[in-house]
Amino acid sequence: MDRRRVKESTVMEVGPDGVAIITIINPPVNSLSFDVLHSLKESFDQASQRDDVKAIVVTGAKGKFSGGFDISAFGGHQETKELQKPGFLSVEIITDTIEASRKPTVAAIDGLALGGGLELAMACSARLSTSNAQLGLPELQLGIIPGFGGTQRLPRLVGLSKALEMMLNSKPVKGREAFSLGLVDGVVSPDELLNTARQWTLDILNHRRPWVVSLYRNDKIEPLGEAREILKFARSRAQKEAPNLKHPLVCIDVIEEGIVSGPRAGLWKEAEASEELSHSDTSKSLIHIFFAKRGTSKVPGVTDIGLVPRHVKKVAIIGGGLMGSGIATALILSNYSVILKEVNEQLLDAGVKRIKSNLQNRVNEGEIAEENFEKAVSLLKGSLDYESLKDVDMVIEIGERTKSHDRIVGAHFFSLAHVTPLLEIVRTKQTSPQVIVDLLDISKKIKKTPVVIGNCTGFAVNRMFFPYTQAGLLLVERGADVYQIDEAITKFGMPMGPFRLADLVGFGVAVATGTQFIRNFPERTYKSMLIPLLQEDKRTGEATHKGFYLYDDKRKASVDPELKNFIEKARSISGVSIDPKLVKLQETDIIEMILFPVVNEACRILDEGIAVKADDLDISAVMGMGFPP
Structure with a gap:
């Protein structure tokens, strides 16, 4: 097998069957930096020129296709030559190199295909994914719009309404749903993904499967009058939900341009709008928040001294009122066993009912399956005495009686505790770093964003x-x-x-x-x-x-x-x-x-x-x- 590395960010291997596998390598999520994109172009150019290459598979290293464009590059990109020519990356590399390849190309998607990663995949002749792969265009949550052709190709693959929903809500879909929508052409197990993709490219080459250029599909786009009504409704909803934000409306305008004036015109409008929005205050703010959110779990002197979180399985909660029952719900939803302690039978029954009601609401909202409801309820036990708390790993709402002050830490949830995303972790001067590391780990498992703060009136918020x-x-x-x-x-x-x-x-x-x-x-x-x-x-x-x-x-x-x-x-x-x-x-x-x-x-x-x-x-x-x- 011939194996060539281009600029360290892609590897091309050509097998005896004549299929070149181009692998994106840019840990941890194979993001698409400028170097990676140029490397991809070089790989495609090589593959197109080589007589021994019949077809191409694009994939990502270590089970992740690509998490999208590297947003840490946004801050310093003003000087790069690419942006002196609007649309260079999108049109010249994604459209005029990858999608225009004279050899069929299949994207083999595992793990993540988000943002630019999905846009790259949509430019291929076909897409295969694993059932748990995540595919989406979340750019709007960063104050920008999809800039590598996503505004044009996604509506043509999944229909206008679904494409608008995925872009405006930054909502990814899993592999199986992507298949039912037509975003991917097949769902394959991780073990079989590459081999199936190789065969798929050869099937396209030999006319056993269709060779589809996503940009020019129109079978899922509604007639112009109907499309304009859908876009009008999307505009009014976007203005109602976020009256201060301009970029959702820009995204809708760009999609409309492609429908009215053709996809090529849409690509150029997308490229120009993307560059303008990437310099906006909104984008700078949202990117700041993106990185700030990631950084809350890094605490100097705590998370940088090599401590590993201890295994917490069972948690006791003292009091089943609105807050206590909400905390219990959040823990149960993440598979923790919970003991709810109350002072009498009446209060205990009320607390248990609240928790069951919270869980039932999650079933009604489709967040947990009906068959998992009983399993979730089985994780809850009620108690009227402290004896049953002797083997728990953590207790919430007690502490003045213990002599071990290094084990006391505040966990300030916000109402409703099982819904709101923030958790203030309040440390005293005696709280040990190990306890904070343990609670940071729990906050991640119950899907909260933790902020570690010191003790003062009102804490931080x-x-x-x-x-x-x-x-x-x-x-x-x-x-x-x-x-x-x-x-x-x-x-x-x-x-x-x-x-x-x-x-x-x-x-x-x-x-x-x-x-x-x-x-x-x-x-x-x-x-x-x-x-x-x-x-x-x-x-x-x-x-x-x-x-x-x-x-x-x-x-x-x-x-x-x-x-x-x-x-x-x-x-x-x-x-x-x-x-x-x-x-x-x-x-x-x-x-x-x-x-x-x-x-x-x-x-x-x-x-x-x-x-x-x-x-x-x-x-x-x-x-x-x-x-x-």
């Missing part, structure tokens, strides 16, 4: 955002409008403004937590009388249908004209007067006056060493409070 509502109250008592503030903040990208959030959380919780911050940070807290006055009137937020807003039976919020009376009374008690400048605040002023105090508090948390790095606080804000990434 709640401490960062305590000025959020306080700044709002200060502005309102001095003349700003409650509803204008909430509207400006939601327009900025937060899930809800400070007053709608206070209603959702409930005033009881708001006052209890606010009191803690007033006690601990008296020099920078604002004591407003507005919430206590609302409480006196039996208004405690959304649960009572009255707070800063009025709520109907479906908990839909509406403006309350009576609110101004409470604000006026709060002003008179506090002895403050209206500031004319605050009555007519611009949106940008509102955003800065509400959120700059949050930024300042984050800086204090960092300065005090509560957080290890600024990136961790960015992730805490995004995943804990829904701050726009």
Whole structure:
């Protein structure tokens, strides 16, 4: 077998059957750097020129086809010659070299075929994959669009509606679904993948299978009028779901260009749009968040000293209320055995029912199979005494009785605990690195993003955002409008403004937590009388249908004209007067006056060493409070 290596990033082997196997080698996920792409082109050029090569198989080393373009290259790509010629990589390499090859090409996909990896595969004459391979175009979550022809080829392979769903939601599909959609032409076991792909290329060569050029397929694209209606619906939905984001609309425009003006025109529009978006603030921010999220599990002095996580199988949870049952659900969903400890039979039954209901909801949503429900429930045991906890590996919600303070660590989940993605791991000065490593491992298994922080009032998220509502109250008592503030903040990208959030959380919780911050940070807290006055009137937020807003039976919020009376009374008690400048605040002023105090508090948390790095606080804000990434 002839084996040639091109620039260390691809290897070409030509077998006695005349099939060249080109393997992408760029650990850990065979990402497509500029070097890899040029190396691929060289390999294809060689294969096309060699008389002993009849057909080509493209695959990736070590069970991964390709995880896509290396986004770490985005930051420094402005100077590269490729981008002085828009579309060079996409059109010249993917389309005019790989797809235009005079020899049939089959992509043999195992592991990952994401982003540029899938776009490369779609340019081949056919695709084979394993059943568990993941195929998708997740570029939009990085503020860019597919830039190697994905906007043109995916709709032609799976239809317009499914292609829009996969791109706009950054949602990959597994091999079996990819086959049913027509994205791949066959599903093969990993052991047989390469041999089957070799034979498939020869079958195409000998006209036993069709030779399909994806870019020019049109059998799955709807007639123009119908296609435009689908695109119109996608646009309105994208604007509703992410009103601040431009790139989903650009993606839809590029897809439409290919349908209206032909795929070649679509490719050039895609290339130009990709370059422009890769320089945008949105893309820079989302790429920052991507790397920051990956970095939260790296903690200096903890994860870099060679410790291995211990095996945790059984976890005890003290208390089965809303939070305890949510934590139990998250653990059970990841196959941990859970003992739920309660003080009496009635509370225990209620806790077990909550957990079963949470699991049933996951079945209803299709996240766990019906046949796995009983198995999940069997992992749960209830208990009324501490004796049953003697052989557990970890206990959640206890610690003051133990003398082993090196084993105590905080695990701060957010409600709903089995749904929200963030987990604050709170270490004391005595917590051992081993315990933190253990909890980092558990957080990964229960699909949470962990942030390791020190102990302080409110930990990271709640401490960062305590000025959020306080700044709002200060502005309102001095003349700003409650509803204008909430509207400006939601327009900025937060899930809800400070007053709608206070209603959702409930005033009881708001006052209890606010009191803690007033006690601990008296020099920078604002004591407003507005919430206590609302409480006196039996208004405690959304649960009572009255707070800063009025709520109907479906908990839909509406403006309350009576609110101004409470604000006026709060002003008179506090002895403050209206500031004319605050009555007519611009949106940008509102955003800065509400959120700059949050930024300042984050800086204090960092300065005090509560957080290890600024990136961790960015992730805490995004995943804990829904701050726009």
